Amino acid sequence: MEVIEQYTGILKDRLTDSRFNHSLAVRKEAMRLAKKYGADIKKAELAGLLHDIMKDTPPEEQLNYIKKFGTIMDNVEEVTPKLWHAIAGSLYIKHELGIFDEDILNAVRYHTTARAGMSLLEKTLYLADYTSAERDYEGVEDMRRDVDISMEKAMHTALQFSIIDLAKADRAIHPDTFKAWNELILSNL
Numbered sequence: 001m002e003v004i005e006q007y008t009g010i011l012k013d014r015l016t017d018s019r020f021n022h023s024l025a026v027r028k029e030a031m032r033l034a035k036k037y038g039a040d041i042k043k044a045e046l047a048g049l050l051h052d053i054m055k056d057t058p059p060e061e062q063l064n065y066i067k068k069f070g071t072i073m074d075n076v077e078e079v080t081p082k083l084w085h086a087i088a089g090s091l092y093i094k095h096e097l098g099i100f101d102e103d104i105l106n107a108v109r110y111h112t113t114a115r116a117g118m119s120l121l122e123k124t125l126y127l128a129d130y131t132s133a134e135r136d137y138e139g140v141e142d143m144r145r146d147v148d149i150s151m152e153k154a155m156h157t158a159l160q161f162s163i164i165d166l167a168k169a170d171r172a173i174h175p176d177t178f179k180a181w182n183e184l185i186l187s188n189l
Contacts, residue, residue, distance in 0.1 A: 004045065004046070004049065007046070007049055007050060007097070008024075008049065010053075010097075011023055011049065011050070011053060014053060014054075014056060014057070015052065015053075015055065015056050016056055019052055019055055019056055021134060022052065022132065022134055023048070023049055023050075023051065023052050023053075024049070025132035025133045025134045025135075026048040026049070026051060026052075026125075026128050026129050026132045027045055027048035027049040028048070028132070028133070029048065029128040029131055029132045029133065030044040030045065030047060030048030030124055030125055030128035031044050031045050031048065032128075033124045033127055033128050033131075033147065033151075034121070034124050036148075037120060037123075037124060037151050038120065039120045039121050039124045040103075040121060043101065043103060043104050043107075043121050044121060044124050044125065044128070046099070046104055047104045047107040047108055047111075047121060047124075047125045048125060048128055050089065050093055050097075050099075050104075050108060051086075051089065051107070051108050051111050051125060051129065052085060052089065053089045053092055053093065053108075054084075054085045054088040054089040054092055055085040055089070057085070057088065059081040059084060062081070062084040062085055062087075062088040063081075063084060063088075065088045065091060065092065066084060066087050066088050066091065068091075069091050069095065071087060071091065073087065074174075074175065076172045076173075076174045076175065077174070079172065080171075080172055080174070082112070083112055083113065083174065085112075086108060086109055086110070086111055086112045086113070087109060089108050089109075090105045090106070090108045090109035093105060093108060103119050103121045103122070104121070106119065106121075106122055107119070107121045107122045107124070107125040107126075108125070110122055110126070110176065111125050111126055111129050113174040113176040113177050113180075114126055114155075114158075114159060114162075114176060114177055114180035115176040115177075115179060115180050116176070116179040116180055116182070116183040117183070118180065123151055123155060124151075126155075126158065127143075127147050127151070127154050127155070127158060130143050130147075130154075130158050130161075131143050131144050131147050131154075139161060142157060143157055143158060143161070152184070152188075155180075155184055156184060159177065159180055159181045159184065160181070162177060163177060163178070163181060
């Protein structure tokens, strides 16, 4: 528990109060979902807590951090600063906090876009971020209902919501999101 308290302190210093509270709520929801679906609860706790560690860092600093470690972004990521915190967060967790567990790093890295071939932990964090207690977007109750029905149903709802929401806003949709969607749909044929 001491490590979690240490990371919580780091987060408190790095995030606004609302983002810090969101991180605590995602941690709690990730643990609940991990227990429900059989993911590693300790990894879910850590990924949930740390997933937005770079969210309140200015975009230029996030971009510099990404470049510092030679990460190559695709064309959608390059022009979508809202995605940078996940990439930078994964790098921060690895290089500053010394967490080398690839499943945790990938869960943080893909918590905004999803991707094909997601691990159970990656899906757990993706859904926990959508359904944490403080979330109040239109449709959150449907998401919460679906996450309690099945992970597959919740992934369907979350990916569909994300694609439609981004398309309605005339924003780019990351190829990984489409790949996650197609994998889900094709697996049910």
